[in-house]
Amino acid sequence: MFDYINGENNTFKNLINGEWVSSISENFIDIKSPLDKSLLGRVPAMTKEEVDSAIKYAKEAQKKWRDTTISERGKILYKAADLLLEHSDELAHIMMMEIAKDRKSSSSEVSRTADFIRFTVDTAKNLSGESLQGDSFPGFNNNKISIVRREPLGVVLAISPFNYPINLSASKIAPALMAGNSVILKPATQGSLCALYLASIFEKAGVPKGVLNTITGRGSNIGDYITTHPGIDFINFTGSTEVGTRISKITCMVPLLMELGGKDAAIVLENANLELAASNIVSGGYSYSGQRCTAVKRILVVDKVADELVAKIKEKIKLLIVGNPIDKDVDISPLISTEAADFVWDLIEETKSRGANLVIGGKREGNLIYPTLFDNVTTDMRLAWEEPFGPVLPIIRVKDKDEAIEIANKSQYGLQGAVFTESINDAFYVADKLEVGTVQINNKTERGPDHFPFMGVKASGMGTQGIKYSIEAMSRPKATVINIIR
Structure with a gap:
């Protein structure tokens, strides 16, 4: 044809x-x-x-x-x-x-x-x-x-x-x-x-x-x-x-x-199902190598459960298949261009140099960047705010849900946000205060079903x-x- x-x-x-x-x-x-x-x-x-x-x-x-x-x-x-x-x-x-x-x-x-x-x-x-x-x-x-x-x-x-x-x-x-x-x-x-x-x-x-x-x-x-x-x-x-x-x-x-664009935050509270949160974060952050407007692009987790969450995310990242999609079924494939890969790599290098903890990844082969996770990212680092459009996620530790909301709302973007919690009151509290078009409760940020309204606020559309x-x-x-x- x-x-x-x-x-x-x-x-x-x-x-x-x-x-x-x-x-x-x-x-x-x-x-x-x-x-x-x-x-x-x-x-x-x-x-x-x-x-x-x-x-x-x-x-x-x-x-x-x-x-x-x-x-x-x-x-x-x-x-x-x-x-x-x-x-x-x-x-x-x-x-x-x-x-x-x-x-x-x-x-x-x-x-x-x-x-x-x-x-x-x-x-x-x-x-x-x-x-x-x-x-x-x-x-x-x-x-x-x-x-x-x-x-x-x-x-x-x-x-x-x-x-x-x-x-x-x-x-x-x-x-x-x-x-x-x-x-x-x-x-x-x-x-x-x-x-x-x-x-x-x-x-x-x-x-x-x-x-x-x-x-x-x-x-x-x-x-x-x-x-x-x-x-x-x-x-x-x-x-x-x-x-x-x-x-x-x-x-x-x-x-x-x-x-x-977007800088969608996944907010993980102390009463969250951490296994569910980790699965959704990995799926939402790394599918199609993170080249999605609605990809999870940062994790705001209450410090009390951060260590356990990081461990679970790391183990799930290890299971991701990296390579050429023509050769095999993969989760992480080369980025769309050398320029895109250069931009993502620059963010990774800057984050390492500023003292964040590289949990896993940080490896590059041409346009292919391995799934990367940073812990202890602070709000004075570019990765906390810039949209990488690549397979790299920052973990920002917070003391409570209000600090998570404050950081999430400081972004120029407002496409989507996610909150992981088993408390319906906390879920609606966070959802009510996030300045985004859509809030996902106990799910990754994503578009669809396609008859649902989909919109962004601020610089997201x-x-x-x-x-x-x-x-x-x-x-x-x-x-x-x-x-x-x-």
Whole structure:
């Protein structure tokens, strides 16, 4: 199926107005595997003129798509979900090669995405408008009725990250399409092969020409241009806080939905089930080598139980399998780039030099960093505050739950937090005071189920995602008032 969007010399094309087209400028970006630096393909570095063309076609196509029935849109998306599962093995392999995700997680991402698309269709079918009587408000009689329905916004710019190139592209595309919008998909450069494959699946499922278009190219070259383009009516972005902040500063009167960085804390109280806490911390902190916005990124544990918790976490880290996901089933795989690995390694070196206790790890082979745990990290160390996006966790010892809350809330981020305790009163006490979008009680920080609301506060994002919430964010209420003449 990949041959469908593959040109000569392993050069890929973009989907523009129902056609797969190459770069007019003949400029391309090499996509190399983080596993072995092999060349996987070359994607077009699109020009501003090509961006203009894609948005123009999306604008025109949306006018017809908005009048397509919900049922017809749903049939197309159901077909896309079926095609995803049919090509699951092929897509999982591409994901492993392009972003170094382990086989199990890659396959799971594909199946989860198919479920997401189907649930989106079902949810959209059941979203309804309302009618309002005028006489329910003081001073008005019953000769006014407001009929309220949801309208699409127009052209949605979907900007997806490298770490979930299928799921976090489809989680933008599917709600946007079901709401009646057209979509411009701008994937992260590393991850663009997966995104182009996903676009081909939507096209094969029957999405009309121009309704879904793709744009590849480096954000440093076309990022500002596309996000400030007058033809864009909504921006749905997942990525770094740095880029998200820039988008929010340079855009004007365009609604935004953003999932940005995090420094999610796992707070472990003295009355916690330490075995449960340790299992969730290791799973939440080290899966996909910690390259997740919602990964556990620091542990705030009451000193009374810290030694026991550290011992349990260390033993579980020893069981993690490190290596190349192509060769074997692994838990820890190479990071996405040398630059990413350099950043994580710099944090590790700085933390060691500042006197924290290296419990386990602290080893590097190229882009592969072994799962690392530090104890006795203090709040004057970078690792206490910066998001590593890698397999390294700090343990910060606290005297009680209030100190844990205080440290957690000092972060610039506010995506999620977790509290481990067997006291329901303590659980709700901590949950009530944490400045985050979601609090997990006795579970790792994570996204999903996908119909739950998902949001961040402070530097972790704006707006609310989750299937129903995403559809509502990418549409607007429109009122038609009937004035009854008596």
